[in-house]
Amino acid sequence: MKRMFLISILILSVVLSGCVGSTSSNSDSGTGDGKTKISFIHWRGEDKAAFDSLIADFEEQNQDIEVDMTIYPSEQYQSTAQTLLRDGSTGDVFTSYPGSHFEIIKQAGLFEDLSNEDFLENYNERLILAGQADDKQYAVPLQLVFNQPVYNATLFEELGLDPNPKSWEEFLALCQAIADAGHTPIAFPGADIGPGQFMNSMMMNNAPEEDIFDKLIAGEAKLTDEWWVKTLTQFKELNDKGYLGNGALGTNHPGAIAMIANGDAAMLATGSFAVAGIKEINPDIELGLLAPITVSESEAVWEGIHTTTFMLAVNAKSSKKEAAKKFVSFLSEKENAEEYANKTSQHVTVNDVEYTSEELKSAEEWFEKNTRFQPRYLIPNADVEKAVIASIQAVLNGTDPVKAAEDSQKIVDQNI
Template structure:
């Protein structure tokens, strides 16, 4: 789930991250710590001891493999008696099988988790070695790591700061006559019409990819919903998908249909990323996590983040969404805990986190990291 962030809070956030913000604030549903019972009691974390042995690092980002491999080489140079093997699964598989695989430390001395249900499930199973009180926690921006905590205990550290907003080819937008982001629904539809008239596919949407097809929903509901925790309240039954605000969102999805690429409901993320990277689409409806993929395909054009504003400018509270995920944790059953913790500390060092951020195109939650891959700017003439 995404988290609420008003314009002023966003500016503070991005300043702390070494980023400016041009399109205003991020926001969205959910975000608090879980109330999940921790179930079994995990063992205390071994933060000291000889750093030796091979650490299994379980995660789902195959696209980060080379960058992480480079960091592992530097880690091994610092700790010659230690090593790290990456155990990588596709994200969909990781969501369904990670707990079974990491429980008992079959793999994943250091592992990642998705925020929300998977994190809560792993906490309940007692797999996390609690990090509360460990020095590494202080390396992170406190406001961004709450999805890795529950009942006052920090079990994991969300490493990635993700903006669940469409990427925009700003060259295409310029050619369509739009030099600033639309501030209302009519303006957004006008942008799409103008992109279409210039021969672009207005929105490249991965409708055939379950993991990414729903990314657009985050921004479609952010200004329609009656509260920021709308998805949590749908799950609890307090809100329903037959409520007026949700039906309005579905109607607006219908209005977007003519602007998607052909056969959109069967399109993969790879296919639409290629379409966007070739300069044939104005918007790519995924999120900031796809920036590196676009650049890897050879795209040279500048891009930014542009979210649909589904209401009037006067009623719009938010202009985007963000969340933190890729929750790093140490396995309570690991036989090489000191080495696993040492690698967690290594990844959390600002210099190394910066290497990861710039090498993968990801933003991170570690304090003092300046990401040079994608920098948003604040307009000097802005009235806000």
């Protein structure tokens, strides 16, 4: 027990030393002037300026509450949020990813039930389902994200390219035209989030059933089946043809963002959440969204991928739940969600928000398209999710797709 305690302390100290930003280093329950201090933790470093402004407005309206915001790198946040939340001293308000991350925190009993809160009426009820379980609303997704490639619309127009490939052959032809013009077709951050993001649109029509990962966990489907081997084979084809650029597995997301912002690459294989980072480097660039179609036009079921994420939640272990709920309620108000959306170039799940940026306006067309919820977030087991992603990395590192699928299926079998 003593050893486990020391390990927990070590983990927590590493987490706290890796913070991207914080409004304060003091996380006591009081501020010395009678105010209640609440801790707000999340992973969106690019949203700091927007949240700083919103927090200032909230504190002006609620002068008895102070918000201490701390931001962690996304990968670190996913792996350590449960440790941070456990004693209730950190993360009175926190954010969660959907899928296995949400499930882990739920099983630990760290979500406060928000089912009876009035602010739920502000949201599109269809878009907050990812925060529901056991007939309760444990969290409210604030962001509506499209997890499919962002493309340089300025470059596409210059090259006369159609950003609507209707088959795998058309997508390959699009990539080849970009390569022929001297640009990298796809900036692929294989060193961090690329495999886990691009897999969604790459597999959406190879396995159009939305419960495919439920079937995988139940043993009714396997990674060695055609749907996943085909997906891995298509990843290999993109890589072998040079469409993912040189050293894709060594490219991180900031590097990939710079590639598209500077015009070196035509597409970025992550999602709409990267728009703010691209625009920060190149404010004049025009951007759009597209998705690879990996089957023939007649076989295509889905047009793209969406996710509702950045799920706002209140820590069930917190001693300041009422103040925490006031802050979540504030972020859920239309005018505040609107400010957040337009300052961060993120669509939101709050009703009747008016988007002012051209990128957000242009992407509204995807609200009407036949998009599917991100498949990766429907994998309830974190080890299985890692195995799925590892098979992509293995293929990009030279492993035969069939062998990569077999190796990852062994890990799936161990977990089910």
